[in-house]
Amino acid sequence: MLTAQEPAPTSVTARSRALELAGAFANDGYKIRDGFWAGTLEAGKPQFLQVNLFFGNEYWFSAAALDPSGKLSVTLFDEDGNLLKEEIFQDGASAAAGLVPGTSGKYFVRLAILGGDKSEFCLVYSYK
Secondary structure (H helix, E strand, O other): OOOOOOOOOOOHOOOOHHHHHHHHHHHHOOEOOOOOOEEEEOOOOOOEEEEEOOOOOEEEEEEEOOOOOOEEEEEEEEEEOOOOOOEEEEOOEEEEEEEEEOOOEEEEEEEEEEEOOOOEEEEEEEOO
16 A cells, blocks of 8 residues: 655656646646655556545546656556546556546555566646
């Protein structure tokens, strides 16, 4: 389970890239949350973040990894572990998933890197 962190010097670049991606959604009225999650991803070892989402809001989870050789994946699940239909953006080491939750409650964001080496990442989220 991921927890909010202070940026390490190497994660600043990943955070900058994630914020750049989230900025595209800000142009559509989404507000970027102040918090972020950072860490290291390894191929075959996804990390999960538990979030509370509210019915009536729209969300985008934007992430970036430092290693451009791996493909980053962001997917969303409900509290029962069911994969949700979502809007997806993927561009190599950057990825985003958008969701309008059907009910308020607990959800999970899965971050995975497909191929490549171990890589630092950062995830931010936006809502409206």
